Amino acid sequence: MNDKPETQPIRTNFQNLPFWNPTKIYDHEVNKNIHRMDLNECPYPPSPNVIKAIQNVAHTLNRYPDGTCPELTPLVAERLDVPEETITWGGGSTQLLTSIAEISVAPGQNLVTPQLVWKRFEGIYKIVDANVTSVPNKSNGAIDIEAMTDAIGNDTRLLICVTPNNPTGMMLTEQEIRHISENTPENVLLFMDEAYHEFAIHAGGPDALEILKDRKGPWAVTRTFSKAYALAGVRLGYAICSSVEIVNAIRMVASTFSLNGIAEAAAVAAWNEPEYTQFILDQNAKERSRVVNGLQDMGYNPMESVTNFVSCDIKHPATDIVKAMRARSVRISTVGGNEFVNHIRLSMGTPEDTDAFLDNLKKVLDTF
């Protein structure tokens, strides 16, 4: 019904949208011990030191916080060896992804992105109203780096890359990141989502930020406190950018007061406690091996994840499996994309979560 646009206060891309709440607790789950393995969360709570730091700033919540994170920024800048003024903060890295797209691609201009990528990006394509070139992933699910750079056209302003990628859990090699950095022209913003960076390093993978530091053209890398720092609930992510101009553009779009008043204190405490992050990463790797081995023992071939989630072709429509598992209090998710309708994705949990997943999956598959 776009023949009378003046009568439509909502932009075409936003009309009649469905809403799906990923965090919804179903009635049968209330007050039950559910195995929450669908949102790539950390199964462990923040450390006692982090909880104490949050309590210590609770009395300041009548004030707006300083969204430049003046205490945390120098700590992060020093460890990452980047200038402080090239870092900016967002309410989760999700907010920054949108801002990065908004500052680079005007409606109708082109962005290049992998076809199989975190579902949230579909919302971002709508927001910026871009002409999207979705580059098919390789048959094993990996991002096809050469096809991505080959897809860049005169009108391309943004190239989106995610390493390790969600939902595959697969990371790019150092050579692949170099290829993309060197073959993305200087009039294209190269964006790397590294939400699972710490997991990639734990698995011996490359550091995309270090490689992008050599790039001549513009770039931005996002990371988060949600995963390896057990702080999904405080909603704090950051972008490291190639210039102050990009930082200030993101700040303008992401709004003045987008952080909450406990995020910085929580993140400083978590950043200063690398042993706890190491514990989270070690535990995650153990449970990932158990999940992968368990799926292999059942005859399946999971994707080669280095992250806190694993995707696997389960040879049955994933929506049915996800539904049946949820009825048994094990929350897992689908992967999406036509070629991956039989893939489930599950996040790593505690050892008990792994047991519950493997046990219930066998029972559910017996009924199919």
Ligand SMILES: Cc1ncc(COP(=O)(O)O)c(C=O)c1O
């Ligand atoms: C690839 C990717 N990027 C970003 C995010 C969002 O993280 P945050 O909690 O920092 O918004 C996620 C969350 O699952 C993700 O999978």
